[in-house]
Amino acid sequence: MxxxxxxxxxxxxxxxxxxxxxxxxxxxxxxxxxxxxxxxxxxxxxxxxxxxxxxxxxxxxxxxxxxxxxxxxxxxxxxxxxxELALLPGLAEFLEHAYQAGIPMAIGSAAIPSNIDFVLDNLNIRHYFKAIVSAHDVTHSKPDPESFTKPAQLLGVKPEDCIVFEDVPKGAEAAKNAGMKAVILTTTHPREDFAKLDNILHFAVDFNDDYFVGLI
CATH class of the missing domain: 1.10.150 (DNA polymerase; domain 1)
Incomplete structure (x- = not known):
């Protein structure tokens, strides 16, 4: 990817x-x-x-x-x-390894810009992301694919060359509609809530899962 x-x-x-x-x-x-x-x-x-x-x-x-x-x-x-603001366990290391490997990364979120800024700036991780797409940057929310196709366009990569990281079924559905595979963090929904979606690569409780090592 x-x-x-x-x-x-x-x-x-x-x-x-x-x-x-x-x-x-x-x-x-x-x-x-x-x-x-x-x-x-x-x-x-x-x-x-x-x-x-x-x-x-x-x-x-x-x-x-x-x-x-x-x-x-x-x-x-x-x-x-x-x-309580903190990255999910293992994510700081995953972001750094991906960054060092030259993998372009973006955010595609339904959050408003001030909430995205709240996370990125308080955790000092803005430099990892080459593109940020917020609720204010799209016409239609997830499961419409725009929240993911727009970051892909800004990164200059094809949808099929992207992996989306999500936690809710509507987001995973948006990834499917964008022609992208998804990895699901089960912080919000159990895996059975995603049963109707066939674009899921993996489920994990956090980024300490060994699966993430193989993505880089």
Whole structure:
């Protein structure tokens, strides 16, 4: 393979419980919803406005209200997660080895730019990535392939020459739609949730898995 493309949340950092906690507080305590943890988890993908529409319908909020709710949610997430911010075990070494081997790497994430900056700059890993594609850089969210085809274009590599690292079925589906194979980190979903997808190369709990040595 000629390039690696990483999802961010749940793939590089195990922060999805903090996103879920922030969404639950916003949806249930502030907006009067009554969503279960499973309902929050299953709807917590794509752009924040899309999450709000899936939970509350398309007529509940104006675009300005959704922008404000989105900002509030991300501020809550960052303030609670900052003390726990860390790469998944083994990822620091994997990134360095890939970098030294000259493998181009990119991020293709549904996160907003400020959240990507929050992770990359606090962990000092921005230099590893030649391209960064955020929620603001695509028209359609995962499972649309744009979040992965755009990084591939920016890296100058063909989709079939990329491996995507993901943690959720919609992301793995986006990789499939882009013509890319995927490696799944099981931080957020068990492997059985990916049973319908035939582009999965491997499942791992973190990057200490011996499988990653063979990718470089």
């Amino acid at each position: 000629k390039a690696f493309i990483f999802d961010l949340n749940g793939t590089m950092v195990n922060d999805m419980p903090y996103h879920a906690k922030a969404w639950t507080r916003i949806a249930n305590q502030e907006l009067g919803g009554n969503f279960t943890d499973t309902e929050i988890k299953n709807n917590m993908y794509g752009k924040n406005a899309e999450v709000l529409v899936r939970l509350f319908g398309g007529d509940r909020f104006t675009s300005e209200e959704m922008d404000k709710l989105s900002e509030d949610k991300e501020e809550q997430y960052r303030s609670e997660y900052i003390g």
